[in-house]
Amino acid sequence: MKNVLKKLYLALLLIFMYAPIITLIVLSFNSSKSRAKWGGFTLNWYINLLSDEAVAGALINTLTIAILATIFSTIIGTVTSIAMIGLNTKLRSFIMGITNIPMINADIVTGISLMLLFRFLHIGTGFTTILLAHITFNIPFVMLSIMPRIKNMNFYVYEAALDLGASPVYAFTKTILPDLVPGIVSGALMAFTMSLDDFIITYFTKGSGFETLSTLIYNEVKRGIQPEIYALSAIIFVVVLTLLMIVYRVPSSKTKEKANEK
Amino acid sequence: MKLFKSKSSAGLLSAPYMAWALIFILVPLGMVFYYGLTNDSGSFTLENITTIAKPGYLKALIRSLRLAVISTFVCFILAYPLGMILSSMKLSKNTYIVTLFILPMWMNFLLRTLTWMTLLEGKGVINTVLEFFHLPTINVINTGAAIVLGMVYNFLPFMILPIYNSLNKIDENVINAARDLGANTLQTFLKITLPLSLPGILSGITMVFIPALTTFAISTMLGGSKILLIGNIIEQEFTQLYDWHLGSGLSIVLMVFIILNMIIETIFDKGGNA
Amino acid sequence: MGKDLITLKNICKAYDGTTILDDLNLSIYENSFVTLLGPSGCGKTTTLRIIGGFEKPDKGQVIFDGQDITDLAPNKRQLNTVFQKYALFTHMSVAENIAFGLKIKNKSDNYIKDKIKYALKLVNLEGYENRSPESLSGGQQQRIAIARAIVNEPKVLLLDEPLGALDLKMRQDMQYELKRLKEELGITFIYVTHDQEEALTMSDHIVVMNQGYIQQEGSPETIYNEPENAFVADFIGDSNIIRSTMIRDELVEILGAKFSCVDKGFGNNKPVDVVIRPEDIELVAPEDGTLTGVVTDLTFKGVHYEMDVETCGRELLVHSTKLSAVGTKVGIKVDPFNIQIMNVPVSEDEEAISETV
DSSP: OHHHHHHHHHHHHHHHHHHHHHHHHHHTTBSSSSSSSOOOBOOHHHHHHHTOHHHHHHHHHHHHHHHHHHHHHHHHHHHHHHHGGGSOHHHHHHHHHHHHHHHHSOHHHHHHHHHHHHHHTTOOSSHHHHHHHHHHHHHHHHHHHHHHHHHTOOHHHHHHHHHTTOOHHHHIIIIIHHHHHHHHHHHHHHHHHHHHHOOHHHHHHSOSSOOOHHHHHHHHHHHOOOHHHHHHHHHHHHHHHHHHHHHHHHHHHHHHHHHHHO | OHHHHHHHHHHGGGHHHHHHHIIIIIHHHHHHHHHHTBOTTSOBOSHHHHGGGSHHHHHHHHHHHHHHHHHHHHHHHHHHHHHHHHHHSOHHHHHHHHHHHHGGGGSOHHHHHHHHHHHHSTTSHHHHHHHHTTOOOOOOTTSHHHHHHHHHHHHHHHHHHHHHHHHHHSOHHHHHHHHHTTOOHHHHIIIIIHHHTHHHHHHHHHHHHHHHHHOSHHHHHHSTTTOOOHHHHHHHHHHTSOOHHHHHHHHHHHHHHHHHHHHHHHHHHHHHHO | OOOEEEEEEEEEEEETTEEEEEEEEEEEETTOEEEEEOSTTSSHHHHHHHHHTSSOOSEEEEEETTEEOTTOOGGGSSEEEEBTTBOOOTTSOHHHHHHHHHHHTTOOHHHHHHHHHHHHHHTTOTTOTTSOGGGSOHHHHHHHHHHHHHTTOOSEEEEESTTTTSOHHHHHHHHHHHHHHHHHHTOEEEEEESOHHHHHHHOSEEEEEETTEEEEEEOHHHHHHSOSSHHHHHHSSOOEEEEEEEEETTEEEETTEEEEOSOOOSOSSEEEEEEEOGGGEEEEOGGGOSEEEEEEEEEEOSSSEEEEEEETTEEEEEEESSOOOTTOEEEEEEOGGGOEEEEOOSSHHHHHHTTOO
16 A cells, blocks of 8 residues: 555656656647647658758757867866865865855856856857856866765875886876776766756856857747747757666666675 | 875866866856946945845745745655655665656756646647546646746756655664664654755755746746746846846845855754754 | 573565575573574574564564564564664764653653663763764764663663674673673673674574574583584584594594594494584694694694694694694594584585474
8 A cells, every 4th residue: 555655656756747748749740830739740840940050050059068168177177176185175175165156056146147257358258158157167066076086085095006116197097097087977977968958057148149059949938939849859858868878877787786796 | 205295286286277266256256246236337335235125126036935935845845755755665776766757857947847838828738638628727827836837847856866865875774773762653754764864855955946046937938927036137137128237236135045045054954963 | 591582483584585584483581692693694683673673574473572573563662772883863962862762752851861871871981961973983882872772671682783893802892891781781682693702702592593594502602512513513613524424322433533422323334524623632642643643734823823734635723722833743632522423414405404493
């Protein structure tokens, strides 16, 4: 009885989470422009979408910014996390305090503060400003996923490597870096998804005439929903689902191994 | 000695980020305070901040607070039992189901909100289905309820994850110990499980409350142009009215609430540990 | 011996198709210090958890003081548990931890205050009331866990590998503490451990378990001196287990030499296993020994020397206070009382169950 109730609750919440998405996907194949009536199956909206240059441009912008922001924020975040090894606790917590600001602060405040900065510095809004903003809010995610590994690290291994005659650089790449790699990878993945998903900070730092997928959708929605947007949602959902399945495959097989060891 | 030397030189590597944080975190924040506390001619004023007390602004702030509190509460009520169910399941099974609940988070935030526009509209999917069964239709779109629904749908995973994590961390034997010492199921829950999951609850509340309080996109999409939240007003000051001073002043007010939230969180967290 | 306080009848328990306990029967006497001893996975912790009420057996009954408590919730049972890794409530102070069970029972504030004081004194941690459990050392946390359990005046205290997380010195100190506590409280202790030394030091009664079966029950002396099968002999202390032939009652042929012993009833010319403890082998001049051998390895252990003696293609482990250098030819003698004869198990499975009858 108790188990039935538990399963029912799980099922209801899963329906709440997924029914809207499924409705959206169904509507993307609906030939009737009205959302309420089923006018028959069509792929027209997908065809329209693919020939839409604005969407293609926004997609390219989104991906370019996400990839570049991930690369830069991962490099800066990793280097800074490693630098933390050499800092005393006071400086460490000072840096972590500043790093926490964009995470705790509301996106809208972060967005307008950067907008004020870019206007003040007369940096032309668009690609560059969005990229700078994304790097800024991504670095904390990278650092937060690396720092726990830094804190739990066994530095004797590094010293042992030096003792055995390794150069500091060689010892570092052979002992410390491998320990950090899982943190770096998950930080980079976080940064990438945060960048893809961001709307608010992009909205305030983009200026006019430059769109990412998020801002494009926002403009479209304000004008009224076009069925092409459903097609776009469906594609994004399927792509995200596939990517996640690939990403999650790796750690899940690892946890299984660990469970078996126990 | 050698390590000490290499360690402190490692510290120098933090310099680039320190510069970055100064330029892109601290200076911009300083600029918000500068604009918020000055007028057009550059002289000091509190007017931008006190504007919040004017009827239209105050109403928007109170409405934002009310909707954010309701959304946070609903998220908590939905997420806590879910967290308990998930943490009581076997490990191999629950990581899979937890992923299922987090997965929609990876879909674009605006698209997630859009789905509810489609469902709730006057001639939307839900009403069509209701009509088909000759049931009374609902008129939720462009109301506070629709905004709450949108917030809950968007931010629920932010509540689920920390609550699940904190519940999952509780040693099963601690629960057993309470039972062993005579506590019944309810007493064990109130005296052990709930206090031990408090850190998760608190971070869940923060992670839902702050985006809910400051959103403007959800209210634009599901509230029509009728229901303005404080986020909408700030957005308009910057993108339509170009009053950066007032926009910054109102942002400072928002930050006050964020800091208040943090203070309350810290007090509760300490209270739980004392 | 006192009367039966807890009786386990035909207990079976399996997880996901793996049998943990198979038809287990066990009686625990009042006021005894009983230790469930065995390697990890032998079912000892599951047995304890069934007594505590945290697991329900698939089959069988738990009788407590004449009443069937198999289906009784843990909070309704008159026993308390000291858990592995202590399971203290980290969000409460030491005093609140100890008061937990008493508050549930709505005891008066004064009573609770006195009890906390008494319990902390009993475990030698007076003045620790307002400390947080996380600020205490492992040994101190262990004492608090014990105090938290005993203030409820249980009839039985269950201890699940309570010393497992402590270092050696602390563990030895706590062994004496626990023995003293047991005497002072005059209640039954059921203690689970995989450490044979711990079991021998503290218990009145040891239950050796393996693969879900009870291998042997008895006093520490019986378990050590008269192991009933190779598993017990091997698990408790060092021992030489040698496949031999029982020629007739009170005579056994070990490694080709005839030794007199005291065991009877194993039949004539039957294969048996012989257990000889390393300290029971006497090294004498070659001409005085029943067997002769050569010392191949020597280690100084403080109290005694540990030697390997090769004889007839086998190494025997010998503990002796007398040194015999490596390469010395020695004679081997064993007192008849120190030769323990056991039946040879037909299969590994039989070894596990042979002693449950």
